[in-house]
Amino acid sequence: MTSIPASAVTRPPVERGALAWLKKNLFRTPFDSAMTIIVLGIGVLLLAQFFQWAITQAQWTVITTNFRILLQGTYPADQGGRLGLSVALITLIAGISWGIWGKLFRATVFAFVGGVLIFIIVPAAAEGLSDAPQGTLSAYLSGQLAPLFSLLREPVMLLVGCLLIGYAVGRLGKRLNRKRAGRYTLIGWLVLIPIVFFLVRGFTDADGILPFVQTNRWGGLLLTFMLAFVAIVACFPLGILLALGRMSGGSHTLEFKAPPRWWLNPLQWLHALSIWWRNLGNYPIIKLLCIVYIEFLRGVPLVTVFFTANLIVPLALGDNNIDAVLRAMVALTLFEAAYIAEIVRGGLQALPPGQLEAAKALGLSPVQATLFITLPQALRIAIPTLVGQFITMFKDTSLVAIISLTDLLGISRSVLAQNEFIGRHREIYVFVAIVYFVFSYGMSYAARQLERSGSGAVRKLG
Amino acid sequence: MAKQGEPIITVRDLHKWYGDFHVLRGINVQVAVGEVVVICGPSGSGKSTFIRTINRLEEHERGDIIVDGIHLTNDVRNIATIRSEIGMVFQSFNLFPHLTVLQNITLAPLWVRKRPRREAEKVAQELLERVKIPEQAHKYPGQLSGGQQQRVAIARALAMQPKVMLFDEPTSALDPEMIKEVLDVMRELARSGLTMLVVTHEMGFAREVADRIIFFDKGEIVEENTPDGFFNAPKTDRAKQFLANILAH
Ligand SMILES: Nc1ncnc2c1ncn2[C@@H]1O[C@H](COP(=O)(O)OP(=O)(O)O)[C@@H](O)[C@H]1O
Numbered sequence A: 001m002t003s004i005p006a007s008a009v010t011r012p013p014v015e016r017g018a019l020a021w022l023k024k025n026l027f028r029t030p031f032d033s034a035m036t037i038i039v040l041g042i043g044v045l046l047l048a049q050f051f052q053w054a055i056t057q058a059q060w061t062v063i064t065t066n067f068r069i070l071l072q073g074t075y076p077a078d079q080g081g082r083l084g085l086s087v088a089l090i091t092l093i094a095g096i097s098w099g100i101w102g103k104l105f106r107a108t109v110f111a112f113v114g115g116v117l118i119f120i121i122v123p124a125a126a127e128g129l130s131d132a133p134q135g136t137l138s139a140y141l142s143g144q145l146a147p148l149f150s151l152l153r154e155p156v157m158l159l160v161g162c163l164l165i166g167y168a169v170g171r172l173g174k175r176l177n178r179k180r181a182g183r184y185t186l187i188g189w190l191v192l193i194p195i196v197f198f199l200v201r202g203f204t205d206a207d208g209i210l211p212f213v214q215t216n217r218w219g220g221l222l223l224t225f226m227l228a229f230v231a232i233v234a235c236f237p238l239g240i241l242l243a244l245g246r247m248s249g250g251s252h253t254l255e256f257k258a259p260p261r262w263w264l265n266p267l268q269w270l271h272a273l274s275i276w277w278r279n280l281g282n283y284p285i286i287k288l289l290c291i292v293y294i295e296f297l298r299g300v301p302l303v304t305v306f307f308t309a310n311l312i313v314p315l316a317l318g319d320n321n322i323d324a325v326l327r328a329m330v331a332l333t334l335f336e337a338a339y340i341a342e343i344v345r346g347g348l349q350a351l352p353p354g355q356l357e358a359a360k361a362l363g364l365s366p367v368q369a370t371l372f373i374t375l376p377q378a379l380r381i382a383i384p385t386l387v388g389q390f391i392t393m394f395k396d397t398s399l400v401a402i403i404s405l406t407d408l409l410g411i412s413r414s415v416l417a418q419n420e421f422i423g424r425h426r427e428i429y430v431f432v433a434i435v436y437f438v439f440s441y442g443m444s445y446a447a448r449q450l451e452r453s454g455s456g457a458v459r460k461l462g
Numbered sequence B: 001m002a003k004q005g006e007p008i009i010t011v012r013d014l015h016k017w018y019g020d021f022h023v024l025r026g027i028n029v030q031v032a033v034g035e036v037v038v039i040c041g042p043s044g045s046g047k048s049t050f051i052r053t054i055n056r057l058e059e060h061e062r063g064d065i066i067v068d069g070i071h072l073t074n075d076v077r078n079i080a081t082i083r084s085e086i087g088m089v090f091q092s093f094n095l096f097p098h099l100t101v102l103q104n105i106t107l108a109p110l111w112v113r114k115r116p117r118r119e120a121e122k123v124a125q126e127l128l129e130r131v132k133i134p135e136q137a138h139k140y141p142g143q144l145s146g147g148q149q150q151r152v153a154i155a156r157a158l159a160m161q162p163k164v165m166l167f168d169e170p171t172s173a174l175d176p177e178m179i180k181e182v183l184d185v186m187r188e189l190a191r192s193g194l195t196m197l198v199v200t201h202e203m204g205f206a207r208e209v210a211d212r213i214i215f216f217d218k219g220e221i222v223e224e225n226t227p228d229g230f231f232n233a234p235k236t237d238r239a240k241q242f243l244a245n246i247l248a249h
């Protein structure tokens, strides 16, 4: 029997291109094809309905008239620049981080540029149509869409601009010195947290540079942001302590051997704190408290926690005037810390036991082993779940409307109560949904990039 | 500090239970400074458990373990001291995947021994030369082959300048062509006079390098012998059976 020499055998042709993809993924079998057509049909129908409404019927004046209040509540208009600056700073550093750890795909750039162009073109195109006869599409365009788009134009340009500038800076930093750029960016995030907080809150009296703004004037998207921001920043360390507390126990008291001038080194601070915490963990009562805390808060709805905090925080502090926003922040932080604790615990338990054994065998103390070996790995494992929880948290802030705070959703309801805008539910809820979606999607996109960048270091380990 | 030829590890009448299961049943061993002792025996006979009690990765219930004059008890300070004097190499390497090779090696010298960074890094680089992978310092463990990872693990343990090194089947997780590169490093260590306790199935290595062979079965030491004696004329039937099995394949 003769056989063809291997070098003469050619690979069967591989079908490429959009058509082949469609065939393979959507029309492989008759059933697939039927499903594809039905689902696609329904989708197109719904989208067509939506757009037909959104660009020919919707009365967007409810948004344009209340634009400022939706974004910042009754935050003083002349102080709005402080908010703009905060947003710019955060977006800038987000862009820098993206440049260092992430990758910007061409499609994303097109989406960004396209998005910005729409906001520039629509108002410009409507310019000449201002005296179109009533009831025509042109009249609708200039009367309803153009004002909305021109109001959104500046914020969108600010966001996209800062993001892209940041990205370029991050790329440059990465090229110059990746390690140092990364470190400075992390420090930048840490420094930015208090800066943003004080920028928004202010601390001088009325004629100072940053006059204090009472939290009862924070509202709309600003309030949503600040609630989520403060709660995320605060619940994260609390959740880690709870997780470690829950997993602690059965070991010996540790001593903090302070090296000279230890107070100059933040790592040593952390070290001292965690030794203290771990020694507390030797008492089973602490472990028990952590378990009770976690299980209890995971067992009640957030709304009840908001209500309770609203009643109990003033009682506990003996002060009835504790500001409502602070109460909400405390409630949200305490509630979410329980979830973060369980996520972190899951990460810790997912580690192979050999990691802790190797750390012990090298003579690392349990605190050092936690700080340098198990916790960093556990957090990296937990990133997707953690970010998922942060997104949930961002959306959960909308429940504060129940304790009469006016976050983005709460303020929408008071807008709807105005005589002029009764019945404009669709417009306002569509707007609110899009705002929530943009930021939630941004967070989960960032998390995916972060995961991918970390994965090089955590590749398979035998 | 013990001198050449004096005992550095003394284990007397060591017992351990996992629940009702009596894993270690009265182990007596002495290891002298500079000695290379190979432990072998069938799987599940308690070899790993035994060497893990020496640095307290497992607690024992009865008997004494004395390392370099320090009694291993529940006292944390003793445990910490003993652990920093004993290096350990695991079957599954257990490198820290989120740290570079250099960081893996310098971590304990920096934080346990409180060495200055520059010195720790210099020592680490020298150790990487010694295990013949100086060019991998800035890679992550996941980017190395199994043999390279195990050599990094050896360097990591050596960086603490341990008085004793424990090896728990260091080559069992490796592909055949990588076993040799790890055994070569271990041979060189043995020649340099390091005290070593090695659990292994590599009988060629044992015959060549060991000063003494300890044969474990069912939680007991069944035979203690010189390599020549053990391989050419085992005293016990169980050892004969074991050697027959292991040489048969
Ligand atoms: N953590 C544990 N809990 C219960 N039994 C264990 C545990 N670790 C090991 N064993 C049992 O103890 C015996 C000795 O194990 P090991 O020391 O690992 O043996 P070897 O290393 O000689 O193969 C085995 O039968 C094993 O199943």
Ligand SMILES: [Mg+2]
Pocket: B047, B048, B049, B169
């Ligand atoms: Mg074993």
